[in-house]
Structures are given as C-alpha cells and as structure tokens.
Amino acid sequence: xxxxxxxxxxxxxxxxxxxxxxxxxxxxxxxxxxxxxxxxxxxxxxxxxxxxxxxxxxxxxxxxxxxxxxxxxxxxxxxxxxxxxxxxxxxxxxxxxxxxxxxxxxxxxxxxxxxxxxxxxxxxxxxxxxxxxxxxxxxxxxxxxxxxxxxxxxxxxxxxxxxxxxxxxxxxxxxxxxxxxxxxxxxxxxxxxxxxxxxxxxxxxxxxxxxxxxxxxxxxxxxxxxxxxxxxxxxxxxxxxxxxxxxxxxxxxxxxxxxxxxxxxxxxxxxxxxxxxxxxxxxxxxxxxxxxxxxxxxxxxxxx
Amino acid sequence: xxxxxxxxxxxxxxxxxxxxxxxxxxxxxxxxxxxxxxxxxxxxxxxxxxxxxxxxxxxxxxxxxxxxxxxxxxxxxxxxxxxxxxxxxxxxxxxxxxxxxxxxxxxxxxxxxxxxxxxxxxxxxxxxxxxxxxxxxxxxxxxxxxxxxxxxxxxxxxxxxxxxxxxxxxxxxxxxxxxxxxxxxxxxxxxxxxxxxxxxxxxxxxxxxxxxxxxxxxxxxxxxxxxxxxxxxxxxxxxxxxxxxxxxxxxxxxxxxxxxxxxxxxxxxxxxxxxxxxxxxxxxxxxxxxxxxxxxxxxxxxxxxxxxxxxxxxxxxxxxxxxxxxxxxxxxxxxxxxxxxxxxxxxxxxxxxxxxxxxxx
Numbered sequence: 001x002x003x004x005x006x007x008x009x010x011x012x013x014x015x016x017x018x019x020x021x022x023x024x025x026x027x028x029x030x031x032x033x034x035x036x037x038x039x040x041x042x043x044x045x046x047x048x049x050x051x052x053x054x055x056x057x058x059x060x061x062x063x064x065x066x067x068x069x070x071x072x073x074x075x076x077x078x079x080x081x082x083x084x085x086x087x088x089x090x091x092x093x094x095x096x097x098x099x100x101x102x103x104x105x106x107x108x109x110x111x112x113x114x115x116x117x118x119x120x121x122x123x124x125x126x127x128x129x130x131x132x133x134x135x136x137x138x139x140x141x142x143x144x145x146x147x148x149x150x151x152x153x154x155x156x157x158x159x160x161x162x163x164x165x166x167x168x169x170x171x172x173x174x175x176x177x178x179x180x181x182x183x184x185x186x187x188x189x190x191x192x193x194x195x196x197x198x199x200x201x202x203x204x205x206x207x208x209x210x211x212x213x214x215x216x217x218x219x220x221x222x223x224x225x226x227x228x229x230x231x232x233x234x235x236x237x238x239x240x241x242x243x244x245x246x247x248x249x250x251x252x253x254x255x256x257x258x259x260x261x262x263x264x265x266x267x268x269x270x271x272x273x274x275x276x277x278x279x280x281x282x283x284x285x286x287x288x289x290x291x292x293x294x295x296x297x298x299x300x301x302x303x304x
Numbered sequence: 305x306x307x308x309x310x311x312x313x314x315x316x317x318x319x320x321x322x323x324x325x326x327x328x329x330x331x332x333x334x335x336x337x338x339x340x341x342x343x344x345x346x347x348x349x350x351x352x353x354x355x356x357x358x359x360x361x362x363x364x365x366x367x368x369x370x371x372x373x374x375x376x377x378x379x380x381x382x383x384x385x386x387x388x389x390x391x392x393x394x395x396x397x398x399x400x401x402x403x404x405x406x407x408x409x410x411x412x413x414x415x416x417x418x419x420x421x422x423x424x425x426x427x428x429x430x431x432x433x434x435x436x437x438x439x440x441x442x443x444x445x446x447x448x449x450x451x452x453x454x455x456x457x458x459x460x461x462x463x464x465x466x467x468x469x470x471x472x473x474x475x476x477x478x479x480x481x482x483x484x485x486x487x488x489x490x491x492x493x494x495x496x497x498x499x500x501x502x503x504x505x506x507x508x509x510x511x512x513x514x515x516x517x518x519x520x521x522x523x524x525x526x527x528x529x530x531x532x533x534x535x536x537x538x539x540x541x542x543x544x545x546x547x548x549x550x551x552x553x554x555x556x557x558x559x560x561x562x563x564x565x566x567x568x569x570x571x572x573x574x575x576x577x578x579x580x581x582x583x584x585x586x587x588x589x590x591x592x593x594x595x596x597x598x599x600x601x602x603x604x605x606x607x608x609x610x611x612x613x614x615x616x617x618x619x620x621x622x623x624x625x626x627x628x629x630x631x632x633x634x635x636x637x638x639x640x641x642x643x644x645x646x647x648x649x650x651x652x653x654x655x656x657x658x659x660x661x662x663x664x665x
Contacts, residue, residue: 014407015376015485016511044520045486046375048515075350091487091522093529095315096457096479099488124376125406126452126462153623154381154409161407161452168454183544184554185587192548192583199640216577223563224585226546230620259591262514275556279466 001107001140003114004038006294009133009145010175011166013158015124018251019148021080021261022214023121024052026146028266029285031076035116038069041080042133043123045092047125048202050082054264058083064129066111069096072264091292096128103132114118126165134169144293146248150180151231154237172293175243177284178236181250184225184276189255190251196224228253249284251277312339327396355500358468364475364499365399367655369535370494372527374519376485379540379612380509382622384482387507389627390646392437396477399430401467402441403494404484405460406453409444415625419444427472434626440471457489464493467641477662485519488524496531505533505654507609511541512592517600524604533654534606538559538645539597542611545586548573550616584637596624607652610645613637 001007010026012019020043029037041049058188061068081092081102112118112133120137123129134142136210138280145166149159159176164245166173192208193201212219216281240247251257254277260267274281287295308651313321320334329335330345338344353405362368371387373380380418381404388400402410411417414433418631421444430438442453442463455463458593473479481498484490495503508523510516525532554562573580612618615638621628628635629640635642 015378016516017377020515038480045488046519048518050513072391089517089521089525091526091529093487093492093526095492097314122376123486126405126454128456129654131454131456150377152619154412155377157412157449158407160450164450165452165454168452174337183587183589184375189587192580192588193545193586194583195636208580211580213575216572216580219528219553219569219577219580221570222555222569226544226616227548228616228619230616230623243626253589255587255589257590258513258589262591266460 001118001131001137004118004140005116005203007120007137007140007142009120009122009142009150009171011122011130011162012124012143013126013160013162014149014155016125017148017150017155017158019124020048020052020121020250022146022148022177022179023119024049024261024264025267025281026288027078027117027119028072028120029268029281030117031073032266032268035075035191036114037114038112038118039076039078040118040120041078041082042103042106042120042129043101044081044094044129046123047079047080047082047085049078049121052261052264053078056264057226063111067109068111069110077112078168079106085124089265092133096244097273100128100132103129104136107136124145126264128160130165131169134171137181138170142171144174144291146174146288147176147245148179148231149176149236150231150259151178151182151227151235153233156236158231159236159239160243160288163245174201174288174291174293175246176236176240178250180229180253181235182227183253184223185220186220186251187224188220188222189231203264225252225277248287249280251284257281315402316340328451337449342436354465354469357495358465358497359501361468361471361473362479362498365473365479365501366477367504368479368481368498368501370481370483370503370532371509372483372491372506372523373485373509373516374487374521374523375464375510375513375516378485378509378511378516381413381482382618383507383509383538383540383612384480385410385622385625386628386642387646387649388414388437388439388478389433390629390642391478391480392434393601393627393629396436397475398437398438399473399476399479399600400437401471401479401481402439402443403461403464403467403481403490405455405490407484408441408443408446410439410482411624413625414439416448417443417625424472427470430471430473438473440467457469459626461489461493464490465497485523491526493532495532499531504530504631505535505652508536508537508606509540510537510597512539512543512588512590512596514591514594520597520600521604524606535652535654536607536609537597537650538609539611541590541614542592543588543590543595544585544614545584546583546616547581548583549581551585586613606649609648610641612641612645618642 257277318338618638
C-alpha cells in the first residue's frame with residue numbers, strides 16, 4: 001500500500017442500494033480525470049464489480065510481482081473473486097474466516113503498482129469483511145468511507161448503524177450518497193395501461209401517445225418524476241444533519257443508468273443517455289474530491 | 305469452492321487435519337501447533353446436543369419456509385413480512401423469525417418496532433403482531449437502534465442457534481425464516497440447525513436486474529448443494545406502476561435548470577387530455593429484456609411464483625408495518641400480484657407433501 005495515495009471504502013448498511021454501481025461509476029470517473037485507480041471488490045458471496053466494470057469473465061494473471069488486476073483501462077485495474085470462479089452460477093458458501101483469508105490475500109498478493117485511488121467495494125452490513133478490511137488497512141491509513149443508501153426508512157436505519165461502525169473503528173466518514181432518490185424519466189418513455197373494473201388490463205400506450213401528440217403535445221417534452229420510496233421524513237440529507245456527517249448528494253433512479261451499470265459502461269461516456277442521473281453523479285464526485293479529509297492525507301504523504 | 309472433502313475441517317487447520325469430529329482430533333501428529341488443537345482435544349465429539357433441543361421446539365411446527373435472496377435490497381424482508389401477514393389473515397398460526405443479525409428489518413416491517421422480548425419459564429416469548437402472528441428478531445434486543453451489530457460469523461451463529469433453542473413458538477402452521485442476503489454463516493447455520501427437523505423449502509426473492517439474477521443462480525446452487533427444496537422464485541420491483549395522476553412533472557431547460565411543472569401539467573391534462581388521468585403509467589426501471597426471473601427459472605428448472613411491481617404504496621405500507629391485505633385499496637398496483645404469488649406458493653406440492661409426512665409421523 002506504500003504507493004497508494006488514497007484509500008476509499010464504499011459501504012452500505014442495507015444491500016441493494018447501488019453501492020457497487022456507485023463504486024464502479026466513481027472509479028470510471030476518477031480514471032477519466034486521469035488518475036490511476038484500483039477497484040477492489042471484497043464482496044465474496046455476491047461479487048458484482050466485474051460485471052459493473054465491463055470485464056466479466058476475464059482471468060487473473062500472475063507475475064513475479066504478484067497477482068495482476070484486470071485492467072478495464074490502462075489506468076483502471078479491478079480485482080474481485082468474481083474473476084476466480086470457474087462457474088459463475090456456483091455459490092461461494094464460505095464462513096467468515098475463509099472470507100477474511102481471501103481479503104487478506106487480495107491485499108498481500110495483488111500488484112497494484114502506483115495508485116492515486118484504491119476504491120474498496122464492501123458487501124452490505126457490518127461483519128467479518130468490514131472488520132477485517134479495517135484491521136488490515138488501518139495501519140497504512142484509510143482516508144475514509146462513503147456510505148450509500150436509498151431514501152427508505154429501513155435503509156436509513158442501517159446507515160445509522162454503518163455510521164456507528166465507522167465511528168467505533170475510527171474510520172472517517174467522507175459522506176453519504178442517497179441513491180434511487182425518486183424515479184425520473186421522460187414522459188415519452190412510459191407505457192400506459194387501463195385497468196377495468198373487472199381487474200383486466202389493456203395496454204393503451206399507442207393510444208396515449210397519439211392522444212398526447214394531438215391534444216397535449218407539450219407533455220411529451222416533460223420529465224415525469226415520482227418518489228417511489230417515501231422520503232417525507234427528510235431522507236438521507238436530514239439524517240446526515242442529525243448525525244453530523246457530510247451529505248454528498250442524491251442520485252435519481254434512472255433506467256438508463258441501471259442499464260449502463262449492468263453493461264459495465266461509465267455514465268460519463270453515455271452522458272447523453274444518462275441525462276437524468278449524470279449531473280447528480282458529477283456533483284457528488286466533485287463534492288467528494290473537495291473533501292478536506294481527502295486532501296489532508298496528501299499532505300501527510302508528503303511529510304512522510 | 306467448499307472446504308476440501310470434510311465439512312468439519314476448519315479453515316485455519318493444519319494440513320492433514322483429521323476433522324474436528326474425529327476420535328484423534330487434537331491428538332494426532334498433524335494437530336501439533338494447530339490453533340484449534342486444544343479445542344479439538346477437549347471438545348465433545350458426536351452430534352450436537354443442541355439439535356435435540358431444537359427438534360423439540362420444532363416438533364409442533366408444521367411448515368418451515370426459508371426466504372432467501374442472492375442480492376440485498378430486493379425486498380426479501382418485505383416479502384417475508386407480507387407473506388406472514390397474509391398467512392395469518394387466512395387463519396394460520398404463523399411465526400416470523402428474522403435471522404439477519406446486522407440489518408434486522410422485520411420488527412419495523414411487522415409494525416412492532418421498539419418492543420421488548422419477554423421471558424417465561426417456557427422460554428423467550430415472540431413479539432405478537434396479532435394473536436396468531438409472532439415475530440422474533442435481534443432488532444428487539446438492541447438497546448440503541450443506531451448501534452451497529454459488529455459480530456463475526458461464530459457469534460451470529462450462536463444467536464441464531466439460541467433463537468431456535470430458546471424461543472417458545474408453541475404450535476405453528478408456518479415458521480417463516482427471513483435470512484440476510486448471500487450464502488454465508490447464517491445460511492449454512494440455519495440449514496444445519498433445522499434440516500434434521502425438515503425444512504419444506506426456500507423462496508428466493510430477486511429483482512429483474514442482471515446482477516440480481518446472477519446472485520439468484522448462486523442461491524439456487526446453494527439450495528441444491530445443501531439439499532434444500534426450492535419452493536419458487538419471486539421477481540420483485542418488476543417495473544414501476546403508478547396512476548398518472550400521482551406523478552410530478554418537471555421541465556429541464558437547455559442550461560440544465562429545472563422547473564416544476566406539476567400544477568401546469570395537471571391543469572393542461574384536465575383541459576386537453578382528461579382521459580390520461582385515468583391511466584396507469586408503467587416503466588420497466590430495471591431492464592428485463594433477457595426475460596428476467598421467469599426465463600431464468602425455466603432454464604434452471606425451478607418454479608417461478610410471479611412478479612410484484614414496484615408500487616410506492618406497497619413500499620409505504622411495508623415501512624409502516626402494515627399488511628398489503630388491509631390496505632388493498634391503496635396497494636392497488638401490487639396487491640393482485642402478491643395474492644397470486646401466495647396462492648401459487650400454497651398450491652406447491654412441496655408444501656402439502658410435508659403435511660402428509662407429519663400425519664405419518
């Protein structure tokens with residue numbers, strides 16, 4: 001870790017909030033800015049990073065320097081157990097100690113060379129993997145953790161636990177990201193159905209589109225938004241204020257971003273497609289990079 | 305990627321470990337210097353006596369259903385809670401056991417957050433949502449809900465075992481076990497602890513996303529490996545459905561500025577295109593062009609129980625711990641789907657067959 005300038009842990013209390021999507025998109029963005037980036041996936045049971053980086057199915061090569069990360073770009077290397085599974089359908093049914101062993105091996109044996117950023121994507125929760133990664137890396141310094149959540153109350157409850165974990169183990173919190181913060185999609189992208197009294201459904205999409213073109217064309221230029229997950233209690237922003245941790249921003253539920261993520265593409269490259277979410281992601285990354293906790297470590301490196 | 309050939313060889317054991325249950329455990333030459341040497345030499349061998357106690361507790365439980373998911377955040381706990389509400393509404397005696405130690409959602413989703421667990425001479429008492437629906441979770445035991453439960457595997461296993469040994473469920477028609485996502489300690493343990501008394505099977509919850517489906521395949525593989533029948537797969541968040549009248553509308557200018565147009569749009573529709581307001585707008589959200597869970601179930605030859613749409617009203621009901629049944633008029637987008645799934649589940653041959661066994665026993 002001697003030549004790794006910054007280490008960022010990406011956590012979530014709850015699963016399925018878009019943590020790996022965020023880790024991958026953050027890594028793409030940092031690499032696009034010219035930084036040397038390593039993306040380490042320590043989710044042993046559900047390793048999503050190979051797919052989300054667009055390098056699914058590749059193998060890990062070894063050299064005398066150690067294990068070689070899989071390079072998405074010359075300046076973006078990825079490591080995950082996902083590359084080591086002979087059969088992707090095969091479940092990795094390991095108890096804690098064995099998972100810890102592999103995480104340690106990732107840190108000992110992978111040859112990252114010089115990195116500006118090491119982004120570590122953790123599984124959800126606060127268990128073996130989280131205790132271990134902090135134990136293993138704390139001596140070399142972890143800049144901090146980003147916690148990803150959705151507006152749902154059950155997610156926010158788990159974020160609080162995650163914040164509590166960070167404080168307990170002395171891990172600075174770089175900030176919280178609220179994902180799936182409402183669905184935003186152009187009106188023209190929706191389908192429409194009518195449900196009869198008998199409960200039967202009739203697809204009215206063609207009819208509705210024609211109807212709008214004729215009678216109400218200005219509707220088709222609008223973007224329709226809906227909350228999906230109730231955030232009447234203030235969502236993550238309110239919670240961050242209460243817990244005195246930085247709030248990095250909200251990312252809306254954007255079907256184009258979901259698609260880009262599944263296909264392992266950066267929201268940057270498809271800027272014109274992820275129109276509903278790209279500005280939000282950009283803003284969050286800008287706020288992150290402006291964090292005093294990230295620059296301060298750089299000073300320490302110089303001193304050392 | 306399992307432990308060698310022996311399931312009782314610990315990860316940190318020496319080479320040529322004879323196995324922790326072997327007569328020579330802790331005493332053979334290969335054991336010298338092994339961190340487990342002392343434990344193996346002194347620990348009792350043979351079957352776990354706790355399993356006998358668990359069997360006694362489970363003797364009056366007719367059906368046990370495990371609710372699993374490969375990926376987190378797919379709505380597994382929401383489904384477990386709603387399933388339990390539905391079964392209880394049909395008159396069955398239901399127990400809902402939450403074995404997610406790090407992220408226990410069940411108390412909130414059952415509407416009994418913040419309650420305490422009481423003990424009697426019969427054991428720990430579940431928290432009763434209804435007289436016929438009892439819930440148990442670590443959530444009730446945390447003095448401060450913001451406090452993280454930062455436990456390694458063995459400690460989690462210990463609590464799960466305690467839930468099975470010490471909780472007095474009395475007679476149950478159904479024990480629904482809500483697991484955390486994945487295939488690790490909690491899953492291995494619950495299967496080990498309950499298998500002797502018979503688990504009817506597992507329901508696997510997913511979303512249409514490919515990353516979810518990949519993890520479902522792993523979950524199916526886990527079930528097959530440990531001999532757990534698969535009752536079926538539920539595809540949750542299968543598209544958003546919401547009445548047009550519930551949406552907000554914005555216009556985004558070329559400069560990237562946003563203007564809320566909701567009032568204007570509503571008036572505009574009322575005047576020019578009123579029939580739109582009667583329609584339900586649908587969007588896929590998570591691309592399911594490859595067939596989603598239904599296609600995957602066909603390929604893997606496991607039953608597909610159905611799809612539940614992303615319904616903001618269901619999300620709200622779930623967060624408030626209410627049954628979709630009671631709010632039928634509100635969860636209009638999702639209630640029919642949930643009902644259909646539960647009907648298909650109860651019609652499963654795997655559920656009725658076990659009942660026959662119980663009679664025979």
